[in-house]
Amino acid sequence: MQYISSSNFAKFLENLKEDYEIYVPVKKDDQYFYKKYLDFTDDVVIGEIRAFEPLKSFFFRAREIVAENFKSDIPHTSQKPYCIVGVKACDLKGLKIHDYVFKNHNFQDPFYINRRKDNLIISADCTTAIDTCFCLALNVKPYPLENFDINLSAVGKDFIVEVGSPKGKRLVEKYSSLFGEVKDKFLSQRNEQREKVTKVVEKNIKENKIPPQDSFKGIIEREYESDIWADEADKCVECGACNTICPTCHCFLLYDQKSKNQMARLRIWDSCMIKDFAQVAGGANPRPELWMRLRNRFEKKFDFFPKVADIYACTGCGRCISACPAKIDIRKVLKRLVHDE
Amino acid sequence: MMNKIENPYRPIRAEITEVISETPTIKTIRVEPKEPIIFETGQFIELTIPGIGEAPFTPSSRPAIKDIMEITVMSVGRVTEKVHELKKGDIVGVRGPFGKGYPIDKFKGKEILVVGGGCGFAPLRSLMYEFFDRSGEFKKLFFRGGCKTPQELLYRGEIADWAKRKDLDIKLTVDKGDSEWKENVGVVTTILDGVEMDYESGIAIVCGPPIMMKFSIKKLLDMGFKEENIYLSMEKNMSCGIGKCGHCRLGIYYVCKDGPVFSYDKIKDFSNIWD
Numbered sequence: 001m002q003y004i005s006s007s008n009f010a011k012f013l014e015n016l017k018e019d020y021e022i023y024v025p026v027k028k029d030d031q032y033f034y035k036k037y038l039d040f041t042d043d044v045v046i047g048e049i050r051a052f053e054p055l056k057s058f059f060f061r062a063r064e065i066v067a068e069n070f071k072s073d074i075p076h077t078s079q080k081p082y083c084i085v086g087v088k089a090c091d092l093k094g095l096k097i098h099d100y101v102f103k104n105h106n107f108q109d110p111f112y113i114n115r116r117k118d119n120l121i122i123s124a125d126c127t128t129a130i131d132t133c134f135c136l137a138l139n140v141k142p143y144p145l146e147n148f149d150i151n152l153s154a155v156g157k158d159f160i161v162e163v164g165s166p167k168g169k170r171l172v173e174k175y176s177s178l179f180g181e182v183k184d185k186f187l188s189q190r191n192e193q194r195e196k197v198t199k200v201v202e203k204n205i206k207e208n209k210i211p212p213q214d215s216f217k218g219i220i221e222r223e224y225e226s227d228i229w230a231d232e233a234d235k236c237v238e239c240g241a242c243n244t245i246c247p248t249c250h251c252f253l254l255y256d257q258k259s260k261n262q263m264a265r266l267r268i269w270d271s272c273m274i275k276d277f278a279q280v281a282g283g284a285n286p287r288p289e290l291w292m293r294l295r296n297r298f299e300k301k302f303d304f305f306p307k308v309a310d311i312y313a314c315t316g317c318g319r320c321i322s323a324c325p326a327k328i329d330i331r332k333v334l335k336r337l338v339h340d341e
Numbered sequence: 342m343m344n345k346i347e348n349p350y351r352p353i354r355a356e357i358t359e360v361i362s363e364t365p366t367i368k369t370i371r372v373e374p375k376e377p378i379i380f381e382t383g384q385f386i387e388l389t390i391p392g393i394g395e396a397p398f399t400p401s402s403r404p405a406i407k408d409i410m411e412i413t414v415m416s417v418g419r420v421t422e423k424v425h426e427l428k429k430g431d432i433v434g435v436r437g438p439f440g441k442g443y444p445i446d447k448f449k450g451k452e453i454l455v456v457g458g459g460c461g462f463a464p465l466r467s468l469m470y471e472f473f474d475r476s477g478e479f480k481k482l483f484f485r486g487g488c489k490t491p492q493e494l495l496y497r498g499e500i501a502d503w504a505k506r507k508d509l510d511i512k513l514t515v516d517k518g519d520s521e522w523k524e525n526v527g528v529v530t531t532i533l534d535g536v537e538m539d540y541e542s543g544i545a546i547v548c549g550p551p552i553m554m555k556f557s558i559k560k561l562l563d564m565g566f567k568e569e570n571i572y573l574s575m576e577k578n579m580s581c582g583i584g585k586c587g588h589c590r591l592g593i594y595y596v597c598k599d600g601p602v603f604s605y606d607k608i609k610d611f612s613n614i615w616d
Contacts, residue, residue, distance in 0.1 A: 262391050263434075
């Protein structure tokens, strides 16, 4: 592990600009948003909590052209690879799920792969938690342990640097003059901080009685015909916000448009909460009722993914809780499913 | 930063070489793709109407014919209505083939019963030609097909030729006959009795509307067919074709990549498979 001062980190980013398009979290009101990095301005916040938008936005675009006419090339923009700074552990888990879907599966998605390839993930510890954070229930710690190139733990204004990939190692070595030895007192400061944040999330979990991941096995099958679904879906307005804001949701809609040449095929994020999501042209719909679609959303995350990829497709980031206008709370649904109440 | 992986969302340009009216609501289009699309019977393709959209179909043509593909389409939705407006010379797009078709090699030396209903004749036509092309490999072949009325019977001329084949035992039925209809009247399950084969070891292949498949399976199981020997072609909202877009999930499978052909034992425990 190494150490970097914030002024040296700014220099580090300045150097990275040549090869990367850098995005950093900035604080605006009470939220954090990724913004293209120009300078290490005062609003740049590396620690604290996850950004408002899920990390997937960078690699699995909300809307993009995937085919034009019958041309065999892959439409793309000739931009530099992304360097995303300040990514939190929950979003790294989301990335793992998207990698499974788009990259490591039998079929590969060239658009995702092109954006993921050569990118640089500089993650960071959470230095605080908000009341919707429940990552620990999904076995995600509030500080990254894997899937990063470089991780930063904020200590005061400066950072402890941990390398997580050969690419990260090469970069730290390349700019070695910016990095220094970590003093023991900073290491213990980091550990204290990690413990402090862990306790906050534990308190959230305790207060909301959120069951741990170990108790999720079989809950969807067991509660498949339960009234919980209709009860929870009662106020759903079918807006799809839970899907769009979710770092693991990957479903998309392909649709064609007339373009000046002939045709353009676009893909946009889709939502399984929308009525016609699974409907076929003849009109048959496996999930005509809203509660069935809510159940499907949970089935996908807590039954399908653990069965096919041995992972629960929830990161405990709590974004869907904040996004839902009907106040459908994933923590409460899980609690009800686990306790059959 | 180009990548060697092919673009799975790009359709291949194809020209319509013929449009055949099968019934008042069903047409078969013959397309000639500019690059060969080699499919196995039971796999599906996505047909693009440029600028309008695409929809999944299992080709109804002989897989052995590589340069031409036939797609039988019922006009039921936004894309299929446009398919019905196509004329010879028009340009469409084809993506695929996708998924898993019928495991023909597993059927070698076996007695096979093919049960078709209505639009389900389309993929089965492709399958039947595959069987005919490999006729000697199977012990015995039965076809039992049904549709609502004689007017809705697909491929009538060809089926008349099938009836002359020595390697096929064929019976047809309609829900409602007319003065010229000489064969059975009743739903398709009424002509499954008396198929002279060993049900325990036999293969059954069912394709048709969900309700028809549901009742056919019930009947076939009653007759003694094994769950793992009953093959179905599932219709879900297949879109991307590569198990990514999420629309066609069925239990732990995506119909587009793990199907559309499944043996019944693989999917029977999922809820609402017929909805």
